[in-house]
Amino acid sequence: MTVPEGYDKYAYEPFAVTVDLAVFTxxxxxxxVLLVERGQEPYAGRWALPGGFVLPDESAEEAAWRELAEETGVTDVSGLHLEQLRTYSEPGRDPRMRVVTVAxxxxxxxAPVPHGGGDAAQAQWLRFNAIGPLAFDHDRILADAHERVGAKLEYTCLATSFCxxxxxxxxxxxxxxxxxGxxxxxxxxxxxxxxxxxxxxxxxxxxRLTGGRGKPAALYRAGVATTLHPPLLRPTMEGRP
Amino acid sequence: MTVPEGYDKYAYEPFAVTVDLAVFTxxxxxxxVLLVERGQEPYAGRWALPGGFVLPDESAEEAAWRELAEETGVTDVSGLHLEQLRTYSEPGRDPRMRVVTVAxxxxxxxAPVPHGGGDAAQAQWLRFNAIGPLAFDHDRILADAHERVGAKLEYTCLATSFCxxxxxxxxxxxxxxxxxGxxxxxxxxxxxxxxxxxxxxxxxxxxRLTGGRGKPAALYRAGVATTLHPPLLRPTMEGRP
DNA sequence: CGACTAATAGTCACTACGACCATAAAGGGG
DNA sequence: CCCCTTTATGGTCGTAGTGACTATTAGTCG
Structure with missing residues (x-):
């Protein structure tokens, strides 16, 4: 019964599918981290990751790019780094209904856009270290995203995306x-x-550029490489989780 | 309009959510790789990754564990390594309807179960190198899974899961x-x-164990470590994709 | 018994990296 | 104007890790 004869004969339940974004700078x-304040229940008044529904004719990636542009107010988000993290699908993660989210x-x-663009309740940048409990399971998503970004700095040239x-x-x-840290x-x-x-x-x-005192530093651009061989490992924390 | 006032006011379209498994040995x-032969259109007669719908009261992870047990015919799948790969959500990936799959x-x-267990159309093991085009976008999923497993061998103790x-x-x-390779x-x-x-x-x-000729080899068990520091890198292919 | 096979042991040189020290080029305060 | 602070840049030294090899051991097969 794993693969039914036809999908329409199968009593599956449809799920809502959303994307959630952990945007770092x-x-x-x-x-x-870019966060939005929730206006209504559940978790009213709590901060949450920006996100939204995947529309009928778009992939999760397209939805993520769209949300990224909407929430940051930046018109041209191409060139930014955006990567799929994982999918969170625990039945109880949204108390209202069954929502599966692709993070x-x-x-x-x-440089750009210190705070949100034109919309009403736009997103804001908050310090990663001063973030209280977020709405839903967004604490976990954010922690996973942070770990992923930290790990990718080790073996990719991703760091230039922050510059x-x-x-x-x-x-x-x-x-x-x-x-x-x-x-x-x-x-x-x-x-x-x-x-x-x-x-x-x-x-x-x-x-050369000078931000203040000290010897002026040479300027660099991102190169063509995408991966680091050998990797640039973080200072030894013996067993990394 | 990114976060609607209430989900029920929002014209979202529900999606079917499935899991697909790339099982290696x-x-x-x-x-x-463990594959199943499709019995009906689309892609009738083609091989496909085992998988199935996520049920209303389970997470994608629970569905994956359930499918893993069903398709392999192994009753106790705990102890096996199972990890989420990523989610594939392109609108056209299933011609019948909108299906989002968590791979x-x-x-x-x-050692165990040379071929399928008790069910009718059970799965079979096929050589990774001799796999023709699979159904749907399963070629891509399988390629991504292979790359992920290969990469994880470098910096984790995962290889013992194959032994x-x-x-x-x-x-x-x-x-x-x-x-x-x-x-x-x-x-x-x-x-x-x-x-x-x-x-x-x-x-x-x-x-000591001997499979045939040659000096007998010492036997080992998997240790307690989960990560490798420093990593065990594959022979230098300069820029890895 | 000798050929073959596979496991195990050890050598050598080179690379990468952590922990340093030293110098250069700017600004600020007395 | 000199000195001190700050930041960038240029080095050294010792060690761990690894690729490329050679050698030895302990079995099976013919």
């Missing part, structure tokens, strides 16, 4: 430190990044 | 070689595995 040395993780570079088009190695290092040795980080071909490429025009 | 030095990857040790309770290091190495250097593999604390532990009673 690194701003001023802190990890921030996504997205990364935002700093503006041109950035210093110090800014890139701060992305790692902020997401991982661990300080890194600056010369060693520099050596590793520059030794990985295609991770970053220096902006040729001897361009 | 290593038998006789080949990678094999899982599962690993089977060799019987007691195994030789040669058998463990064959798991890696079969999944990756690459030969490995035997002394180096041995050194790496034994140098990782908690990966395997030797069966104390000087127990």
């Amino acid at each position: 690194v701003r001023a040395g802190t990890l921030q 996504f993780a997205a990364l935002f570079p700093d 503006p088009p041109e950035f210093t190695l110090g800014e890139l290092q701060q992305v790692y430190e902020t997401v991982w 661990t300080p890194l040795d600056r010369p060693n980080f520099r050596r590793k990044v520059l030794a990985t071909p295609g991770f970053v490429e220096q902006v040729p025009g001897a361009a | 290593v038998r006789a030095g080949t990678l094999q 899982f990857a599962a690993l089977f040790p060799d 019987p309770p007691e195994f030789t290091l040669g058998e463990l190495q064959q798991v890696y070689e079969t999944v990756w 690459t030969p490995l250097d035997r002394p180096n593999f041995r050194r790496k595995v034994l140098a990782t604390p908690g990966f395997v532990e030797q069966v104390p009673g000087a127990a």
Whole structure:
């Protein structure tokens, strides 16, 4: 009875399918998450991950891209990093009805749109470390997303997705430190990044940027590489979960 | 309009939600996949991944475990490795109706149940390399599952899930070689595995097993560790996709 | 008994990396 | 103007991990 003769003969129950987005950014040395405040029950007044229903003619990915644009107010979200995390389908996760949600993780570079765009109840950036209990099972989704992003920094060039088009190695290092919550040795980080071909490429025009005091730093762009071999592992926490 | 005032006011379309399983095993030095032959249109006569609908009162994970037991005919599937892969939701992936499927990857040790159990159209093991086009988008799901399993062998102790309770290091190495499709250097593999604390532990009673000719090998059990630090990387294919 | 097979042991060189120290180039305060 | 602070950048040194090999051991097969 696993594969029924025809789907219409099978007494399956239809589910609502939604997408939920864990959108991260690194701003001023802190990890921030895009959240919306719920207006009605259940969980009225609580913060929740932005999301919405998957429409009849779109995939979960398309719904996620659409929601990303709507919630951030950014018109051109292409170029941002968006990846599927996993699907949460526990029967009781929404008390009103059976809702299956496909969770996504997205990364935002700093510069644009300090807070929401034109809509009424737009989303806001909150510090990852100062987030109380979220609505539904969004705490777990957010924790899974954070772990995934942290892990991907180790073996992919994903960190540049948190940076503006041109950035210093110090800014890139701060992305790692902020997401991982661990300080890194600056010369060693520099050596590793520059030794990985295609991770970053220096902006040729001897361009330099100064955010304040200290020696001006060279500017880099994201390179063509997508993966890191060998990986850039976080400081030894023996058994990682 | 992203988060409606109430779900019942929102014109969402309900979807059917299914699970699909990519179940792997290593038998006789080949990678094999559990498949079922479709009996009716669409894709009648084609092979497909085992799967089925998520029932109203169960999560996708529970449905996957249930299907795993049903399709393999094995009563006790606890202890097997089963993990969620990702969700496939393209609108046209099932020509009959809108079906969103949560895909899982599962690993089977060799020994048990050479072919299906008691049901009528039971599943069969087919060589991974000799699989023609599958039904629906199952080729892509299977490819994604294979890539995921291969990647997880690098940084987890997952390979022991392909082995019987007691195994030789040669058998463990064959798991890696079969999944990756690459030969490995035997002394180096041995050194790496034994140098990782908690990966395997030797069966104390000087127990030895011989499958035929050659020096008898020591027997090992899976250890307590779950992750590999540092990872056991596949032979250098510079940029991995 | 000798050929063959597979497991196990050990060597050597090179790479990658953690922990440092040193220098260069900017601004700020006395 | 000099010194101190700050940040970027350039190195060194020792060690762990690993790829590429060679050698030895302990069985089966003919």
